[in-house]
Amino acid sequence: MTSASPTRVYLDYNASTPVHPDVVDAVMTALRTGGNPSSSHGTGRAARAWVEQAREAVARLAGCQPTDVVLTSGATEALSLAIHAILGDVRQRSPRPHVVASALEHDAVLAPLQTAAKRSEIDLDLVRPDSVGVVAAHSVREVLREDTALVALLAAQNELGSIQPLDQVAEACRKVGAVMLCDAVQATGRGLDLATLDADLLTISGHKFGGPPGIGALIRRNPNIRLIARTEGGLQEWGLRAGTENAPAAAGLARAIVLLEAGALGNHFEMREMRGQICQDLVALVPGATILGPSNSDLVLPQTIAVRLPGYDAETLVAALDLEGIAVSAGSACASGALTPSHVLEAIGLGEREAREVIRISFGYDTQPAELTRALDALRHVLPQVYLED
Numbered sequence: 001m002t003s004a005s006p007t008r009v010y011l012d013y014n015a016s017t018p019v020h021p022d023v024v025d026a027v028m029t030a031l032r033t034g035g036n037p038s039s040s041h042g043t044g045r046a047a048r049a050w051v052e053q054a055r056e057a058v059a060r061l062a063g064c065q066p067t068d069v070v071l072t073s074g075a076t077e078a079l080s081l082a083i084h085a086i087l088g089d090v091r092q093r094s095p096r097p098h099v100v101a102s103a104l105e106h107d108a109v110l111a112p113l114q115t116a117a118k119r120s121e122i123d124l125d126l127v128r129p130d131s132v133g134v135v136a137a138h139s140v141r142e143v144l145r146e147d148t149a150l151v152a153l154l155a156a157q158n159e160l161g162s163i164q165p166l167d168q169v170a171e172a173c174r175k176v177g178a179v180m181l182c183d184a185v186q187a188t189g190r191g192l193d194l195a196t197l198d199a200d201l202l203t204i205s206g207h208k209f210g211g212p213p214g215i216g217a218l219i220r221r222n223p224n225i226r227l228i229a230r231t232e233g234g235l236q237e238w239g240l241r242a243g244t245e246n247a248p249a250a251a252g253l254a255r256a257i258v259l260l261e262a263g264a265l266g267n268h269f270e271m272r273e274m275r276g277q278i279c280q281d282l283v284a285l286v287p288g289a290t291i292l293g294p295s296n297s298d299l300v301l302p303q304t305i306a307v308r309l310p311g312y313d314a315e316t317l318v319a320a321l322d323l324e325g326i327a328v329s330a331g332s333a334c335a336s337g338a339l340t341p342s343h344v345l346e347a348i349g350l351g352e353r354e355a356r357e358v359i360r361i362s363f364g365y366d367t368q369p370a371e372l373t374r375a376l377d378a379l380r381h382v383l384p385q386v387y388l389e390d
């Protein structure tokens, strides 16, 4: 099997993983069969079977009941459903509930919370991480209140790979009765066991572990949590998500989970070794290069490398590497024509210029050591072209 394309080296798995060929087969079979899972005839029943297989697979992975799995279009929708459900429920008792989120959360969490805070619908406390991108449990404890309704903390950070102390934070949440929402998108298929993640609600996304894009799930680990629908329409997903289910994507998600369970989506010990080697090579290649995130490899995803290359412009570097057939990503996002440093890099204390020097290399189940060597060779070749201008 090869990466996204045989001639290219794809090292942007945290953005999206290549869809595993077995998953493509499963999706194609379901697409060819067609049908609406709500129809009672045989074609509809076949489509329903794919949806239910996906639900059961997610439940196995997360150690919960299939009835506690809501299939969605991805993690963004799942997170939004979770946030609005919890806030909708709590606001019936408290007009302006208190919410805590880490400053490391994905925009799928931060944006709806910041909108609610701007409208004075919630009191929001953002908890900053330390300089390696870990939110200390005591920092969360310091802001927790008797009336804290919701705490959002992701399992592993998508830009840095840093793994968060979920257990300790979950324990603190239980003491004040706050619901703990954990975005487990980057944890799935990256060496963390979803069934042991301590949270009331979890979210996952198929395209981060060999599955198809356009499908994810909200997982209710705490059966006492009441979820409320956001869209009105059909009664799919227990009325929580109206609209015809994406049976082909469900077939793909179910297959990706079977592959994950069978160990076919990569050996994390080997990945950790590959990560260690490439970190060493990067530091040797670029004077002053710093690997961001925890230095203890147990506290970082085995396949994520965020590296600051002082003096080099990451956006230009990404473009130059792309011309060499290497796909990586920059730590800054281009918004409205202006380079804005990512909120994550800002949160760990990087200035604007420093953040512009960060690239992320993320690999996965299909990456060969030779591809990493090729990427390093390409980097060596393009570095002289990409100095930052003062």
Ligand code: PLP
Binding pocket: 014, 015, 073, 074, 075, 076, 077, 106, 108, 154, 156, 157, 158, 183, 185, 186, 204, 205, 206, 215, 216
């Ligand atoms: N949360 C994290 C940590 C992510 O990395 C992503 C995707 O980049 C998302 C949420 C959103 O996932 P989706 O693409 O399924 O909406």
